[in-house]
Amino acid sequence: MIKPNVKEWQDVIPAAELEQKWVTRVQIGRRLLAIYDTPTGVYASLALCNHGGADLTDGYFDGHVIECPLHQGAFDVRDGKAVCSPAIRQMQTFDTRVVGGIVQVLI
């Protein structure tokens, strides 16, 4: 039987283990995620840049903007909106919450 595509909250990392005011890489199954510690809470996105495939978690992070380490294309991690070329497409973000000190992602 084919499993229905239902999203579930998944534990990804204890909040205390996040890199403070920076981006942390986590692997959930086959997915590589970037978890962002920002002034307004924790956000999550796919870790690979949708422009050139570089790992965003090796990039520069400031406030709510993650910058790709290869071309400095940039995204707002709150909604995934591309804020700097050559990134032009919105990146995939995920709803995120912290429950009992654990970062959870709706995936």
Add this chain to the structure above:
Amino acid sequence: MAEAIVTPLTQALAEGKLTRDELKSFMLRSNMPALRRLLIWIALLAATTYLITLTKGLWLVWPAMFIHGVILVHHFSLQHECVHYTVFRTRWLNDLVGNICGFIIMLPNRHFRYEHCDHHTYTQLRGHDPELVPMPKSWAGYLFYLTAIPYWKTKFNELFRHVKGQLSEEEIRFIPKSEHRTIFWEARIMAGGYLAVILAMVVTGWWGLVWYWFLPLILSEPVMRFIRMTEHVGRPQVKQMSDNTRTNLVSLPWRFLCWNMNYHAEHHYVSSVPFHALPRLHKKLKDHIYINKSGYMGAHVDIMRQLSTKTEPAFAKNKS
């Protein structure tokens, strides 16, 4: 979902050449180092402008314009940093300063950004790297490149092409379709700006900008061509960043003018690192890159040696 690629940075982290904490500390941005440097920059420009004023009517005006031009052509280095968003922490300041530099040296900022992205993706790969300066085939070719005539020809052709709303096949590859109109309007605004400047000189009868801007730029562009050749020309045309790029150890005045871009291999390893942190990154990576210790001239000696002996370039382990 995007396919993961291996960048020089991911490789450096995986091989332990750089730790994640070091990377973070190198990447940190600030407005202050650039603002301090810009103050000195503007003071230097004012001094060389005054030098031209002092020497007007004398033969000395030509060396004065050349010296002024050497600073003018180095707006390329500042613009280059700006297209990487590493000069200022405040992102829009990079766009503003990058566009001003681009207007000074006729290098449209947005177009340069897209072109430069592909340069970083395909460094030194013939047919893919849009900024690749080929190894000259002859002494005549070498000297002709250094006149900057082929450079200006390319740049004027580019500008006119974009004003007309056209792109070359190569540009279509690296500029996304949604950005074509931006590139055309950028060129039109830039060309309009130059026309306005020329018209203003005609109307006022004051032709000072020819002496303070246009002539110095043309006189000194060969210096920038000379410097740009030292970055990759004569290095192997391979993917390996440790081999395809040359770091040149140069004196303080040149480092100041080029915004530390002489640490070119380090810049290609981690292009998110601002100019002021490149000397620290150099200390960390110096055993893993190709370094020429004899200044820009040393790089040209290497190029000339290859040109005269028709030999292949040395790889990183044989660094000079």
